[in-house]
Amino acid sequence: MAAAAAMEFSVTINQKEVVVAALPLQEHRLPLSNLDLLLPHLDVGVFFCYKKPCRRNGLAFVSMARTLKNSLAQILVSFYAFAGEVVMGSVGEPELLCNNRGVDFMEAYADVELRELQLYNPDASVEGKLVPKKKDGVLCIQVTELTCGAVIVACTFDHRIADAYSGNMFLVAWAEMAQSKTISLHPSFRRSLLNPRRPGSCEVSLDDMYVPLSTLPPPSSNGATTADPIMSRIYYVTAENITRLQALASSKGCRRSKLESLGAYLWQIVAKSETDRAKRCKMGVVVDGRTRLCDENKSMANYFGNVLSIPFGEERVEELVNKPLSWVADAIHKYVHVATSKEHFLGLIDWVEAHRPEPAVVKIYCNGSEEGSAFVLSSGQRFPVGKVDFGWGRPVFGSYHFPWGGDCGYVMPMPSASREGDWVVYIHLLKGQIQVLEEEAGDVFMPLTADCLGLHGETPEFSNQTSLEAKDELKIAMMLDLLL
Known part of the structure; x- marks a missing residue:
């Protein structure tokens, strides 16, 4: 009550x-x-x-x-x-x-x-x-x-x-x-740091990532977007579960990042929400270009504005569901890697210049539910929840809230203010995808409660038990030095 x-x-x-x-x-x-x-x-x-x-x-x-x-x-x-x-x-x-x-x-x-x-x-x-x-x-x-x-x-x-x-x-x-x-x-606010080159040069692959608005089909009027509404939820993920995911996502001595590991797990879950296994499921990752564009003559560390690219990949639902987590993490690493270079961001600036003044947008934003599920993962690990103290103490909780429209989902993991190493994960997905997430991974993605934030007393001790893997798998992973 x-x-x-x-x-x-x-x-x-x-x-x-x-x-x-x-x-x-x-x-x-x-x-x-x-x-x-x-x-x-x-x-x-x-x-x-x-x-x-x-x-x-x-x-x-x-x-x-x-x-x-x-x-x-x-x-x-x-x-x-x-x-x-x-x-x-x-x-x-x-x-x-x-x-x-x-x-x-x-x-x-x-x-x-x-x-x-x-x-x-x-x-x-x-x-x-x-x-x-x-x-x-x-x-x-x-x-x-x-x-x-x-x-x-x-x-x-x-x-x-x-x-x-x-x-x-x-x-x-x-x-x-x-x-x-x-x-x-x-x-x-030095916009000259992001000036296009003369002459411009951009990779053909950018045409697969971004699209002029004029080339998009008109919005569907068949009511598909209202059949399964999109909603926001905030979950708490412990450091132990993040570490275990990273162990499962790493293979053959190749260690995947925590973000790639969490993304791979979510990609599998979103794919499981699809009833048609022949469909394809997309996942994008937000990449910050500041460190890529820095050199000895210019610093982007304090640049104010947008310096983002959103590469994305797509795989068959059947493969995402049936392949091991390490295979999914490898797929993420492969398509994100193309956007981690200085040349990629310089090429993206030139690509926009070549299409101006016509507006353009990242293609995954325009995904329709009839095409298969899609979501974007954005790293919020720089979220300064511990630094936003106005003089009356640090916050006990902080989060972004980004309920954008359309059928493409959005996920942002951020550091917890309650317990070092834990994450708070803001998730904006279709209702059916949320249901699968809570059914399949409720032991990992715990609904955020006052107990998680220590508002009913001290921060609780979270259980180390999870259905992600058996204890012997964890021991093997530790022997291979896959854990932080």
């Missing part, structure tokens, strides 16, 4: 204002880079949950909100892109108008306790309640006080302006500013 009541809580917006940069800004237009132009108009949400500040801090909610607003105004001087708005340029392409329009900032109250929130189901507990819907500008923020005194800080930003790396950079800098610390990384 308490859980049901928590799902029905109400949120009241008590105050709304626009926070502008503390210093005046010369109005100008900042063009989007060719890599920005590959992103459709999507908004990304992120939120952090904080326990009620301990008494010695003596912070009331009104004081916390004031700290957030004052530090936001200061940090927007450097991160001025978040205080602008997207407008259409002369050739019909989006541009960023840096006019210090400001950030919509809302103060709210929710009649629910933090431990009662069903964070496992963010569609009901987070979407539109604790993570705000952005109406104007590039960024909006909502800070919400709960009945127990806990606080949730949430942001929604335009993906065309910033990727997760850029968003993380802002969040850390904002927290540092709130505590009057030195800003560890100031943003760079």
